[in-house]
Amino acid sequence: MKLFDFQFFLSTFPELARVIPVTLKITIVAMLASVVTALAVALVRIYRIPGLRQLAAVYVSFARGTPMLVQIYLSYYGIPLVVQFLRDKYGWNLDVSQIPAIVFIYFAFTFNVAAYLSETIRAAILAIDKGQMEASLSVGMSSLQGLRRIVLPQALAVALPSFGNTAIALVKDTSLAFMISVVEMMGEAKILGARGLRFFEVYVAVALVYWAICIIIERLVALGEKRVRRFEGLSAVRPS
Amino acid sequence: MIKLDDIWKAFHHNQVLKGIDLEVRKGEVVVLLGPSGSGKSTLLRCINCLERADKGTIRIGDLEVDTAQLRKPQIAALRRKTTMVFQNYNLFRNKTALENVMEGLVVVQGIPVKVARERSAACLDKVGLGDRFNHFPSQLSGGQQQRVGIARAMAMDPEVILFDEPTSSLDPEVVGGVLDVMKGLARDGMTMVVVTHEMAFAREVANHVAFMDGGVIVEEGTPAQVFERTRELRTRAFLQRVRRDGPALAGPAPAGAAAIPGAGPAGGGLPALQR
Numbered sequence: 001m002k003l004f005d006f007q008f009f010l011s012t013f014p015e016l017a018r019v020i021p022v023t024l025k026i027t028i029v030a031m032l033a034s035v036v037t038a039l040a041v042a043l044v045r046i047y048r049i050p051g052l053r054q055l056a057a058v059y060v061s062f063a064r065g066t067p068m069l070v071q072i073y074l075s076y077y078g079i080p081l082v083v084q085f086l087r088d089k090y091g092w093n094l095d096v097s098q099i100p101a102i103v104f105i106y107f108a109f110t111f112n113v114a115a116y117l118s119e120t121i122r123a124a125i126l127a128i129d130k131g132q133m134e135a136s137l138s139v140g141m142s143s144l145q146g147l148r149r150i151v152l153p154q155a156l157a158v159a160l161p162s163f164g165n166t167a168i169a170l171v172k173d174t175s176l177a178f179m180i181s182v183v184e185m186m187g188e189a190k191i192l193g194a195r196g197l198r199f200f201e202v203y204v205a206v207a208l209v210y211w212a213i214c215i216i217i218e219r220l221v222a223l224g225e226k227r228v229r230r231f232e233g234l235s236a237v238r239p240s
Numbered sequence: 241m242i243k244l245d246d247i248w249k250a251f252h253h254n255q256v257l258k259g260i261d262l263e264v265r266k267g268e269v270v271v272l273l274g275p276s277g278s279g280k281s282t283l284l285r286c287i288n289c290l291e292r293a294d295k296g297t298i299r300i301g302d303l304e305v306d307t308a309q310l311r312k313p314q315i316a317a318l319r320r321k322t323t324m325v326f327q328n329y330n331l332f333r334n335k336t337a338l339e340n341v342m343e344g345l346v347v348v349q350g351i352p353v354k355v356a357r358e359r360s361a362a363c364l365d366k367v368g369l370g371d372r373f374n375h376f377p378s379q380l381s382g383g384q385q386q387r388v389g390i391a392r393a394m395a396m397d398p399e400v401i402l403f404d405e406p407t408s409s410l411d412p413e414v415v416g417g418v419l420d421v422m423k424g425l426a427r428d429g430m431t432m433v434v435v436t437h438e439m440a441f442a443r444e445v446a447n448h449v450a451f452m453d454g455g456v457i458v459e460e461g462t463p464a465q466v467f468e469r470t471r472e473l474r475t476r477a478f479l480q481r482v483r484r485d486g487p488a489l490a491g492p493a494p495a496g497a498a499a500i501p502g503a504g505p506a507g508g509g510l511p512a513l514q515r
Contacts, residue, residue: 134290139392140344145347
């Protein structure tokens with residue numbers, strides 16, 4: 001028996017590549033939904049909106065204090081129960097078993113990642129000098145306009161490196177999706193390993209693919225950072 | 241033009257303003273003087289509702305509001321009539337100099353971008369920054385940033401510009417440039433309320449000077465009245481301190497000044513404070 005079946009190792013790449021879109025889809029959907037959710041949670045906490053504020057604090061604490069895998073199971077087994085209950089109560093015409101498993105993955109990851117991102121965003125917004133908002137108000141903008149046009153773009157520059165780290169962690173966490181039978185890269189790797197009876201080769205291959213994806217994200221974040229931070233430093237004067 | 245009537249403001253248990261009355265006529269420059277903590281900045285910030293006064297009425301032009309029951313539309317209306325120049329400039333850090341000036345015109349006044357750009361460029365030219373349109377605040381010196389701040393304030397064509405210690409963060413050698421811009425504005429008939437420690441500016445440009453201490457206006461009048469014929473002991477003590485610490489100020493010491501404990505020798509001679 002060969003120590004390392006190079007032939008087999010290489011043959012797994014096209015198979016793995018086939019399911020890269022699944023991993024990316026989970027990452028992108030969860031990341032986008034998380035940013036929106038996290039911004040709302042962060043604003044609730046910054047503006048201390050009564051009622052919602054306590055709810056947000058409990059949510060963040062729970063989401064950060066329980067394992068991702070548990071949250072996936074809670075989503076997978078819990079959401080159908082809720083949907084079923086609502087269906088029985090309001091007579092919806094909806095078959096729970098028709099919901100693809102990946103939807104529960106979207107929910108679980110958004111739930112988890114948004115909690116971390118909300119803390120990032122909250123810190124980033126608080127890091128912006130309050131004079132920026134005062135200046136916005138002093139020229140007659142509303143708080144919302146000041147937030148959207150002045151404070152948030154600056155907060156984004158502060159938060160972007162953390163966003164990158166979160167996205168990278170998320171890519172790696174998507175490997176848990178196979179636990180509820182969503183065939184993403186890790187799931188595909190297990191299937192290939194079982195089929196060829198060579199696991200080590202497949203896992204080396206899948207590790208390299210994850211690594212490559214993470215390097216690409218790192219690069220993209222670095223590029224984005226340069227763009228959103230162009231106002232901060234000694235960069236060249238922007239052409240008009 | 242502006243009339244403040246019995247303005248009160250407390251932060252927690254600290255009563256900062258204790259019933260301020262102030263009147264500013266159109267085209268007038270009013271300078272607020274006073275030691276730190278006397279409430280002058282707070283008063284300024286109450287005028288455009290960056291701080292909400294607890295009690296009192298504010299009238300600007302034809303708009304009169306009771307600060308005890310401010311509503312959002314009233315705040316918005318007050319802010320449309322005023323703009324502010326800040327001690328720390330507070331330029332929008334993510335916008336170029338030109339965009340800083342344009343922002344309010346486009347977003348608040350709804351002026352088409354092209355028109356707003358022309359008007360903003362003219363304002364920047366006026367403050368001597370015609371060659372800095374596309375610089376970000378981080379690429380400008382303090383004096384340049386403050387001049388953009390003034391351009392931003394005047395572009396909105398407000399009824400009054402509020403200056404909150406506009407030169408206090410600046411290096412001494414650039415203070416003069418900023419004060420010159422302010423003098424130009426005053427000459428053009430802009431109504432201004434200025435919190436400053438620049439005594440020479442107050443003497444030269446102000447129509448009216450108000451000295452605040454402990455949340456009240458202790459003394460007010462023309463610069464000549466306040467600086468040369470000072471009536472109140474507290475004003476006199478403050479002016480003495482400023483003269484001793486800072487460069488010599490104009491005017492002979494008021495009679496009796498030497499009797500104030502701790503008062504140093506008054507600086508002699510006339511406007512010595514040329515920067």
